[in-house]
Amino acid sequence: MTLLLPLLLACGPALAPAQEPPPDPQEPYAETPPELLPYRSTEAYWRFFTEPPQFRGPGRDDPEPVDLEEVAVGVVAPLSGPDEVLGRRFLAGVRMAVAEANAAGGWRRRLPYRLVVREEAQAWGAAASTAVELLDEEGVWGIVGAFADRHSHVLNRVLLKIELPVVNTAGTDPTLTEHAIPWMVRVRPDDRQNGYALARRIFERDGRTRVAVFRSNDRYGRVGIQEFEDAARRLHRPILLEVRFEDGQTAWPEEIARIREVGADAVVVWGRAEPAARVVKALRAGGVSVPLYGPDRLADPTFLAAAGPAAEGMILTHPFDPAAAGEGWRDFARRWRQLSEEEPGPVGAYAYEGTRLLLRAIEEAGLNRPRIRDALFSHPVIDGVMGPIRFDPTFNNVAPVRLVRVVGGRLAPTD
Amino acid sequence: MKLSPVLLAFSLAAAGLRGQADPWRQPVEPRRPALLYDRFESFDRSDGLPSDKVTTVLALADEVWVGTDHGLAVRRDGTWRSFTPDDGLPHRYVTSLSLDERGDLWISTLRGLARLSGGRFQVYRQTDSGLMNDVVYHVVADGPLVWAATAAGLSCLDTRTGSWALWDHENSIMHEPWCYALAVGPDRTWVGVWGGGVVELERSTGLWREYRDPDGEMEIDLLRDDGPIHDVSSFVAWDQGVLWQATYFGLSRYDGRRWRSYLAEDTGLPGNFLNHVSARGHTAFLAGDQGFAVFDGETCVRYRRAPDGGCEVSIWRDGAEAECRHLDTAPADDYVLWAQGGDSEVWLATGRGLSHGWREGEGAPSPAPDQENQDGNH
Numbered sequence: 001m002t003l004l005l006p007l008l009l010a011c012g013p014a015l016a017p018a019q020e021p022p023p024d025p026q027e028p029y030a031e032t033p034p035e036l037l038p039y040r041s042t043e044a045y046w047r048f049f050t051e052p053p054q055f056r057g058p059g060r061d062d063p064e065p066v067d068l069e070e071v072a073v074g075v076v077a078p079l080s081g082p083d084e085v086l087g088r089r090f091l092a093g094v095r096m097a098v099a100e101a102n103a104a105g106g107w108r109r110r111l112p113y114r115l116v117v118r119e120e121a122q123a124w125g126a127a128a129s130t131a132v133e134l135l136d137e138e139g140v141w142g143i144v145g146a147f148a149d150r151h152s153h154v155l156n157r158v159l160l161k162i163e164l165p166v167v168n169t170a171g172t173d174p175t176l177t178e179h180a181i182p183w184m185v186r187v188r189p190d191d192r193q194n195g196y197a198l199a200r201r202i203f204e205r206d207g208r209t210r211v212a213v214f215r216s217n218d219r220y221g222r223v224g225i226q227e228f229e230d231a232a233r234r235l236h237r238p239i240l241l242e243v244r245f246e247d248g249q250t251a252w253p254e255e256i257a258r259i260r261e262v263g264a265d266a267v268v269v270w271g272r273a274e275p276a277a278r279v280v281k282a283l284r285a286g287g288v289s290v291p292l293y294g295p296d297r298l299a300d301p302t303f304l305a306a307a308g309p310a311a312e313g314m315i316l317t318h319p320f321d322p323a324a325a326g327e328g329w330r331d332f333a334r335r336w337r338q339l340s341e342e343e344p345g346p347v348g349a350y351a352y353e354g355t356r357l358l359l360r361a362i363e364e365a366g367l368n369r370p371r372i373r374d375a376l377f378s379h380p381v382i383d384g385v386m387g388p389i390r391f392d393p394t395f396n397n398v399a400p401v402r403l404v405r406v407v408g409g410r411l412a413p414t415d
Numbered sequence: 416m417k418l419s420p421v422l423l424a425f426s427l428a429a430a431g432l433r434g435q436a437d438p439w440r441q442p443v444e445p446r447r448p449a450l451l452y453d454r455f456e457s458f459d460r461s462d463g464l465p466s467d468k469v470t471t472v473l474a475l476a477d478e479v480w481v482g483t484d485h486g487l488a489v490r491r492d493g494t495w496r497s498f499t500p501d502d503g504l505p506h507r508y509v510t511s512l513s514l515d516e517r518g519d520l521w522i523s524t525l526r527g528l529a530r531l532s533g534g535r536f537q538v539y540r541q542t543d544s545g546l547m548n549d550v551v552y553h554v555v556a557d558g559p560l561v562w563a564a565t566a567a568g569l570s571c572l573d574t575r576t577g578s579w580a581l582w583d584h585e586n587s588i589m590h591e592p593w594c595y596a597l598a599v600g601p602d603r604t605w606v607g608v609w610g611g612g613v614v615e616l617e618r619s620t621g622l623w624r625e626y627r628d629p630d631g632e633m634e635i636d637l638l639r640d641d642g643p644i645h646d647v648s649s650f651v652a653w654d655q656g657v658l659w660q661a662t663y664f665g666l667s668r669y670d671g672r673r674w675r676s677y678l679a680e681d682t683g684l685p686g687n688f689l690n691h692v693s694a695r696g697h698t699a700f701l702a703g704d705q706g707f708a709v710f711d712g713e714t715c716v717r718y719r720r721a722p723d724g725g726c727e728v729s730i731w732r733d734g735a736e737a738e739c740r741h742l743d744t745a746p747a748d749d750y751v752l753w754a755q756g757g758d759s760e761v762w763l764a765t766g767r768g769l770s771h772g773w774r775e776g777e778g779a780p781s782p783a784p785d786q787e788n789q790d791g792n793h
Binding site for chain 2: 126
């Protein structure tokens with residue numbers, strides 16, 4: 001990719017605040033459809049997240065450093081382990097945005113941006129130490145990351161201490177922005193939106209009534225499926241059965257037998273791409289012929305390649321609509337293909353978009369972290385290459401997710 | 416050396432630190448009138464602090480220890496002395512301080528735990544001790560035990576044996592191991608957990624209990640007083656049978672039978688974003704991002720800077736402001752990260768310096784606060 005950078009002097013489009021009105025804070029939180037609201041017949045004692053989080057601490061008047069030779073930006077990415085493939089794509093998106101910014105002259109046409117990459121270690125809590133190191137040793141002005149939600153949560157909490165802006169581009173855990181700590185925004189739609197879209201499709205559009213869930217036995221599976229299962233219950237279609245798979249598992253005869261025994265008329269598969277692909281293949285090989293559904297984590301080249309024909313007909317959520325995104329998306333995809341043989345997928349695209357958002361905030365605010373934070377939280381709607389990013393009051397992207405169907409090994413729009 | 420939690424339960428019980436008394440049935444000091452501080456003085460870098468951003472404070476009989484984002488400092492006889500990583504501090508950012516029974520100072524930082532003993536720092540890190548993670552948000556020394564809330568779980572060092580006990584999501588009730596604060600009382604240790612409400616360890620049995628907002632939704636508090644106001648805990652404190660949970664969404668109080676919830680809008684708290692709570696008797700000292708307050712469950716006295724540089728004191732009762740006063744002096748800033756209070760004075764860690772408040776007529780005493788009131792655990 002590095003060798004091709006000189007070819008990319010024609011940089012990407014400017015990331016601009018959109019004219020579209022922001023979500024109304026008086027509307028149901030996260031634009032929840034009325035029929036999916038929790039406790040909808042009861043008026044809650046208090047509703048949180050009705051206004052953006054505020055940072056009321058000092059620091060905005062601190063002078064900018066005058067002796068810098070570059071502007072450091074951190075990224076926390078999985079460079080090894082189970083998310084390595086997605087991590088490469090994530091990092092490629094970040095690098096692409098930084099390269100474009102530097103090709104355009106860098107920070108205020110004065111200083112180049114320097115990307116500082118840190119491994120997303122698997123140990124619980126490691127991300128907190130990583131953030132502290134990035135600030136202490138590299139002097140970063142913001143971070144893109146982390147990748148896995150459990151690491152992103154750890155990162156978030158330490159931000160209140162070290163006061164460092166972060167853009168999350170990969171997490172889908174709805175609670176990732178539900179804490180009021182005013183230093184992190186997320187650009188990718190979350191599993192709340194995925195759950196709503198899947199529930200409405202499965203129960204209302206497709207009329208399924210006996211739905212089983214086959215999810216990964218990890219944090220992503222446990223937290224990710226929650227909003228879908230809540231939505232199913234609120235639509236009076238509680239799921240029939242939930243069975244789980246482990247990351248390295250390859251056969252599930254008992255679980256598949258149970259799905260068949262209960263007479264499920266649809267199965268939702270929820271997990272990371274590779275193990276979920278094995279599950280899908282095992283379901284089909286085990287004689288489960290009912291429709292299969294899945295979250296946006298599976299609307300990804302990695303899953304499609306690994307699942308092969310077994311995924312045909314599967315309906316997945318997708319975090320944006322490439323067709324509706326228009327020329328901006330097509331231009332981005334063209335520039336991406338100049339750098340990589342792989343498709344960007346949502347992971348690469350949001351990494352690119354989130355990095356641009358952070359760089360724009362640094363450009364606008366100057367080299368002052370509280371002011372960079374303010375800039376990040378100042379635009380409730382942004383026109384991105386994937387279409388509008390619409391932040392709710394927690395600064396979580398609530399732009400509607402789309403549904404796609406696997407057709408011929410590719411993703412095709414569906415109603 | 417690490418000790419299993421089961422063994423630790425016996426060890427903790429044998430320590431007899433607080434016996435096995437019921438933490439919810441404690442002798443209570445006579446009720447006090449609403450606490451009012453009339454005068455404030457502040458200290459910052461110009462006075463010798465390592466930074467204006469003060470993160471924590473521990474006031475003792477003859478000295479005041481202060482943690483900042485750029486080191487540790489102590490004030491003795493009117494003079495400040497600073498300690499930085501060059502002196503052996505494990506990291507510049509100090510998150511909390513606690514004094515143990517031997518007079519050693521325990522310091523939690525964003526890169527390890529330290530004991531300052533005899534003028535030397537002994538550092539504990541994840542790689543060479545039982546510390547669950549190097550990011551340590553809170554340390555509490557209780558008898559021979561030292562408890563540390565870390566970004567990846569709870570650690571407890573028995574200083575008599577050098578053994579550690581560790582808890583995380585795999586051997587306790589925590590769903591996730593993100594521990595941010597703790598409080599220690601008779602036979603109980605409470606942990607404020609990110610997204611997990613408050614978890615309680617009964618030390619004599621090793622049993623865990625969980626306190627969560629029953630509605631299960633992050634965006635609402637469905638019913639008032641039905642449990643913790645929110646599952647994202649920022650701090651916990653206990654004293655004389657009352658547990659306080661500070662959150663970024665308001666305050667909760669638990670007396671062993673009933674939870675109560677409090678918001679700025681109906682109580683007069685210094686905003687709903689609360690960084691810290693400490694407790695003395697049935698009174699809570701609250702550090703928020705819009706000032707600080709003293710609250711006993713009925714009366715809330717909130718202090719905020721006034722435009723003229725003085726202080727606006729707002730006294731709330733029965734859900735409404737009952738009285739407002741103006742003081743000539745004010746804390747250094749309304750962004751308050753830590754509040755350690757007592758009958759006659761209060762110490763505040765703020766974003767623009769350390770502040771000290773006291774009651775008019777009692778002078779500005781040299782640091783001589785309530786020694787028992789460390790970290791809100793006594």
